[in-house]
Amino acid sequence: MLLALIAWPEHALAHVQTGEAVGFLTGFLHPLSGPDHVLAMLAVGLWGAQLGAPAIWLLPIAFPLVMALGGMLGLVGVPLPGIEYGIAMSALLLGAAVLFEARPPLAVAAALVGFFAIFHGHAHGTELPPGQSALLYSMGFVIATGCLHATGIGIGAVHRWPWGRALLRAAGAGIAAGGVFFLWKALS
Amino acid sequence: MKRRRLCRRSVPAVAAWVAAICPAAAEAHLNSTGMGPLYDGSLHFLTSPEDLVSALALGLWAGLRGADHGRRALFVLPSAWLLGGLLGATAAATPDSAVGSSFWLLLLGGLLAADAKVSLRLTTVLAACVGLAHGYANGAGMGAAWDAAGALLGLGAAVFVLVALSAAFATSLRAPWTRIAVRVAGSWIAASGLLLLGWSMRSGWR
Numbered sequence: 001m002l003l004a005l006i007a008w009p010e011h012a013l014a015h016v017q018t019g020e021a022v023g024f025l026t027g028f029l030h031p032l033s034g035p036d037h038v039l040a041m042l043a044v045g046l047w048g049a050q051l052g053a054p055a056i057w058l059l060p061i062a063f064p065l066v067m068a069l070g071g072m073l074g075l076v077g078v079p080l081p082g083i084e085y086g087i088a089m090s091a092l093l094l095g096a097a098v099l100f101e102a103r104p105p106l107a108v109a110a111a112l113v114g115f116f117a118i119f120h121g122h123a124h125g126t127e128l129p130p131g132q133s134a135l136l137y138s139m140g141f142v143i144a145t146g147c148l149h150a151t152g153i154g155i156g157a158v159h160r161w162p163w164g165r166a167l168l169r170a171a172g173a174g175i176a177a178g179g180v181f182f183l184w185k186a187l188s
Numbered sequence: 189m190k191r192r193r194l195c196r197r198s199v200p201a202v203a204a205w206v207a208a209i210c211p212a213a214a215e216a217h218l219n220s221t222g223m224g225p226l227y228d229g230s231l232h233f234l235t236s237p238e239d240l241v242s243a244l245a246l247g248l249w250a251g252l253r254g255a256d257h258g259r260r261a262l263f264v265l266p267s268a269w270l271l272g273g274l275l276g277a278t279a280a281a282t283p284d285s286a287v288g289s290s291f292w293l294l295l296l297g298g299l300l301a302a303d304a305k306v307s308l309r310l311t312t313v314l315a316a317c318v319g320l321a322h323g324y325a326n327g328a329g330m331g332a333a334w335d336a337a338g339a340l341l342g343l344g345a346a347v348f349v350l351v352a353l354s355a356a357f358a359t360s361l362r363a364p365w366t367r368i369a370v371r372v373a374g375s376w377i378a379a380s381g382l383l384l385l386g387w388s389m390r391s392g393w394r
Contacts, residue, residue: 057368061301061375068379068386075386135237135289138383142376 023133027140030124031148036087037120039178041145043094044113045152046168046175049159050101051109058106059113060149064142066114070121071141084186086119092179098172101165229342232326233350238289239322240350245296245377246318247351248370250311251358252303257311258355264315266348272323273340279328286388288325292318293381300374303367319347 031037044063048056073080080086094116096102097109104112124141155171158164233239243265250261296318298304306314326343330336361367 057372061372064375064379065301065382068382071383072386072389075383075390077390133237134286134387135241135293135380135384138380138387139237139241139376141383142379146372146376 024136024140027137028144030141031144034124035178036091036182037124037145038148039175040087040090040094040116040120041148042152042155043091043098043172043175045149045154046098046156046171047094047102047109047113047152048149049153049156050098050168051103051106055106055109056153058110060146060153062110062114063117063149064145066117067121067124067145068138068142070118071124071138072121073118074122074124080119080122083119083123085183086116087123088179088182088186090116090119090179091182092176095172095175095177095179099169099176100172101169225336225338226342226345229339229344230346231342232339233343233346236326238293239326241377241380242289242292242296242318242322243347243350244354245293245300245374246315247354248358249296249300249304249374250315250351251355252300252361252367252370253305253311255359256308258351258359260308260312261315262348262351262355264312265319265351266344268316268319269323269326269347270319270340270344272320272325273327273330273336273343274323275320276324276327277330277336277340279324287385288321290381290385290388292321293384294378295381297374297376297378297381301371301378302374303371 031041041063044059048059051059070080093112097112156168159168233243246261246265247258250257299306323340323343327336327340330339358367358370361370
């Protein structure tokens with residue numbers, strides 16, 4: 001009886017945003033369900049950790065904003081060619097940046113990350129399922145992406161040790177290899 | 189014997205646990221707590237993310253700017269919210285606030301992410317605008333002004349508590365990385381506002 005009582009479903013009614021997204025949890029899980037997105041987000045965090053301040057916080061601030069802009073473009077129907085290639089290339093190039101410990105000027109790093117963020121945002125913006133609360137869905141989506149960045153930065157903390165640097169470069173190689181795989185899949 | 193006593197003692201705990209996690213219908217305008225309009229108003233604010241996150245962003249941003257900005261936001265925002273609510277309660281039509289919500293989230297999240305340094309006067313004006321706009325939207329859905337007054341008072345009290353906590357929290361931050369973490373949260377709020385704007389545009393500026 002207790003179990004039945006707990007599991008008994010009831011309606012949730014909202015008022016401001018109607019009929020567009022299915023809530024925070026769905027939004028939160030959506031970015032985690034795509035391995036291409038996960039790899040690229042981890043790479044952003046890892047690269048930020050390698051570059052240190054101010055890139056370590058500038059990249060995770062810039063990415064969600066530009067990604068949301070890409071999502072908005074997708075939502076209003078602005079077409080973006082080669083989305084799958086862009087996403088695959090993001091994992092490939094960001095993984096390569098981690099592998100080679102690339103240290104471009106901050107503006108170049110931010111522009112590169114921002115450029116790929118448009119593709120990720122556009123893809124996920126057009127994939128969003130119909131549901132109920134657009135704001136909660138959007139917040140879940142953005143927070144999950146931010147958590148992936150934070151995970152990458154957390155893992156990147158091993159950069160201070162020599163073995164950690166080697167480990168990060170190996171992780172970058174793995175991400176770049178994943179990018180090659182996704183690119184091959186997109187081309188075939 | 190001991191086991192039986194333990195079982196008997198655990199019955200209220202199990203009942204409380206079940207009551208706590210039992211899913212209940214979530215309703216807007218207004219959520220009924222069964223404890224009167226004051227609590228209904230507070231609960232309405234706490235269950236409306238577009239209001240809650242805007243007030244949180246303003247509180248954090250004012251707190252990052254310093255104690256004087258935090259204090260100003262603490263008193264101006266709830267007062268303006270209350271005033272806007274009373275004005276809204278006398279309005280004939282309910283304004284559509286999806287686009288408005290996305291605008292405020294974008295603006296306040298952007299200010300927080302950029303750690304924008306502004307004068308105390310501008311903080312006051314911004315807090316007043318945020319309060320009036322959100323309060324008006326809240327009040328417009330509450331019916332007659334006299335009935336809504338209690339709920340708006342509860343709502344204003346909840347805004348006051350949230351701004352007090354968030355501004356005090358942000359003011360107390362000293363380590364650079366903690367301030368950066370708050371700014372990252374601001375970028376998330378702005379990004380959510382941008383996506384919400386996309387949703388609103390897609391559904392025909394509903």
